[in-house]
Amino acid sequence: MPVRIKSGSALHWALRALVLVLLALMVWQMVSGAQPSTLGKYTEAMALAIAALSLNLLFGFNGQISIGHSTFAGISAFFLGYSVRFWDNRPFVSLVEACVLCFVIGLLIGLPALRLKGPYLALVTLAVAYVWPTVAGQFIARKVTAVTGESALTKFRVDPPTWTGLKASRQDRALYLFWVALVLMLICYVIVRNLRRSRAGRSLVAVRDNETAAAVMGVNLSRTKTLAFGVSASIAGVSGWLIAAKIGTIDENSFTILNSIKYILALILGGVATLTGPIVGAFAYFFADDYLKEHAPNWEWLPGKFGDGPIASFLLGVLVIAFVFIAPQGVVGLFRSIGRKIATIVPEPIRVEPIAPATEAIHATIHEPIDEEP
Amino acid sequence: MTDFVQYVIDGLAIGSVYALIALGLVVVYRGTGQINFAQGEMALFSTLITWWLHDHGVPLLLAMAISAAFAFVGGALIEVGLMRPAARRSAFAPVVIAIGLFQGLNSLSGILFPRSGQGLPFPSLFPNDPDDFWKQFGVAIRIERVGVFAVVLVITALLFALFQKTKIGLAMRTVANNPESAKLVGVPTGRILMFSWALAAVIGSIGGALKAGIDTNVSIGSMFSVFLLSAAAATLGGLDSPGGAVIGGLSLGVIESLVGNYPESWPGSDWIGIETKTAVAFLIILVVLLLRPAGLFGSVKVERV
Secondary structure (H helix, E strand, C coil): CCEEEECCCHHHHHHHHHHHHHHHHHHHHHHCCCCHHHHHHHHHHHHHHHHHHHHHHHHHCCCCCCCCHHHHHHHHHHHHHHHHHHCCCCHHHHHHHHHHHHHHHHHHHHHHHCCCCHHHHHHHHHHHHHHHHHHHHHHHHHHHHHHHCCCCECCCCCCCCHHHCCCCCHHHHHHHHHHHHHHHHHHHHHHHHHHHHCHHHHHHHHHHHCHHHHHHCCCCHHHHHHHHHHHHHHHHHHHHHHHHHHHCCECCCCCCHHHHHHHHHHHHHHCCCCCCHHHHHHHHHHHHHHHHHHHCCCCCCCCCCCCCHHHHHHHHHHHHHHHHHHCCCHHHHHHHHHHHHHEEEECCCCCCCCCCCHHHHHHHHHHHHHHCCC | CHHHHHHHHHHHHHHHHHHHHHHHHHHHHHHHCCCCCCHHHHHHHHHHHHHHHHHCCCCHHHHHHHHHHHHHHHHHHHHHHHHHHHHHHCCCHHHHHHHHHHHHHHHHHHHHCHHHHCCEECCCCCCCCCCCEEEECCEEEEHHHHHHHHHHHHHHHHHHHHHHHCHHHHHHHHHHHCHHHHHHCCCCHHHHHHHHHHHHHHHHHHHHHHHHHHHCEECCCHHHHHHHHHHHHHHHHCCCCHHHHHHHHHHHHHHHHHHHHCHHHCCCCCCCCHHHHHHHHHHHHHHHHHHCCCCCCCCCCCCCC
C-alpha cells in the first residue's frame, strides 16, 4: 500500500525541495572540475533536450507529428552564424531574432497543418526537412563561399561577456555555454510547462484528443494548431542556436532529417506528453549514444568494430523498439509507475465555485493527474 | 522537342520505381492506416542481400527472387512480431516502431555490409552500355529505361489483378474499408495484414534492385531519397489509392527529370538547380495537398464524434 501524501502538505513541499536540492547538487557535480569536452557534451545534451521539449509541445500535447524540426534548428543556427559573422550582431540579439524568424516560418509551415492530418502532415514536414540542406547549401555557396571562400559558416565565436569574469579561453567558453544552455533549457521548460497548464495548453490537448469535439467546445482549431507550430518552431530554434554556438562551424549537413529523428527518439525515450520526459530522454539518449560509441567491446565475430557508429545507432534503434514494449511512457513513465507504488500524491478536493462550475472542475480532474509531476 | 521527349522517358523510368515503392506504402497504409517509414530501409536491406548473392555468383534474377522470398518472410515477421503487438499498446506506437526500424535496419545494413557506406557496384537487369539505345525520330531511347518501365508496368498490372480479381485482394479491400466489419464477416484480418506487410516488403525488394540497377550502385543512403519521393508520390495520389500511387510516382519522376534538365528556364532558377530538383517536386506536392488534403485520388474520411 503506497504512502498517501496530500498535495500541498508540508511533506509534499519537503519532497519538492529535496528534488530541487538533488538537481542542484547534480548540476554542481557536473560543473566542478569538468573538462571543456565534458562540458560541451552536457551543452549538446541540453540542446537536444530543448529540441525534444519543442517536439513534445507539438507532438505530445497537440498530436501533430513533425519530422521537420531540424529545419527550424538549422535556420536558427544559420541565422546566428551569418548575423554574428557578417552583420556583427550580438549573439543574444540574434537568438531573439532567430526565435522570431522561426516562429514566423513555423506559422507558415503550420498552415498546411490546418488541412492535413497525421501521416500527411508528417510527410509535409518530412519534405521541409529534406529540402532544407539543399537550400542551406545554396545559401552557403552564394552568401558565404562567394565572399570568404570558405565552404561552411565559421568564425562566429560566442564569447563570455566581461561581467561574468570569464576569459575567452576554451575552458571558460565551455563553462559559459554550459550555463547559457542550462538557463535556456530551464526557460524553455517553464514556457512549455506554463503553456501546458494554461487555457491554451488545455486547448492543445483537447485538439489532440478529438478535433471535432474540441471545436464544438469552442476551441479555435486553426489558431491553436498554428500557434502550437509557431511556438514549437521557435523553441526548436533555441536548440539550433545553442548547437551552433557550441560547435562553431555549421554547413548544410549540420541539420538533416537524421537530427529530426534524433529529437523524436530522445522524446520517446524520455516519455511523450510528460513535462520532464524530453529533458530526461535527451540526457538518456545522448549518454547512451556516447557510452556505446566509446566503451563498447570489440567482438571478433562482428564484421566491424563494436564501438563504431553503425552498431551504436543500431542498438539505439533496437532500444527505441524495446521501449515501446518495456516502457511505452518512456523513462519518466517507468519511474512514475514505480514511484506510485511507493507514494502517491493525493490532490486537494476541488472547491466548486458557484458561478463557473463545471468546466474547470472537469479539466482539473481529467487532465491534472495525467501530466502533473508526482 | 526531342530533348523534351528524352527527359520525359527518363523521368518515366525512374518515376516507375517511385510508383512501385509508393504501391508498397499504399498496401500497408490501406491495411493499418500507418505510413511505413522503414519501407525504404527494408528495400535497402533486401537490395543488399541481392547484391551479396550476386557477388557470390548467383545470377541476378535468381538473386532477386531469393531476396524477394526473404523480404516476404521478413515483412510478415515484422508485422506479427512488432507492428501488431505495438498497435495494441497505443495509436502512435507503430510510428515509433517504424522509426526504430528505420534507424535499426539502416545501421544493420552498414554493419553486415561494411563497404556499403561508400557504395557497391550493382548490375542492371538490362543492357546499359552507353550505346544501348534505339534511335527513333531523333530520340535516343535507352533500352534500360524502357525495360525498367516495362517491368514495373507488369508488376503493377499483377498487383491490380491481385487487388481486384482474387479472394485475398477482396479481403484486403475489405480490411482497408473497415477492419471491424471485416472481422465480423469472417475476414482473417490478422493474416491479411501480415500478407500486406509481406507484399510491401517484396515490392520494396524489387523496386530497390531496379533503382540500384539504374544507379549501377547501392549504398546505405541510396534508398532514403527513394523513400521520400515514393512517400511524396503516394501522398500526391492519395495514400489509400493504388492507382493514385502509380500516377503520383510517374508524374513525380517526370517533374523531377524536367526540372533537373531545364534549370535555366524556371523562375528563380539561379536558386533551383539540379541539386534542388527534388525541392520543386515537394513544393508541387505541398500545393496539391493544400488544395486537396487527401491527395488527388484519396478518399476523404468523414469523422464522427
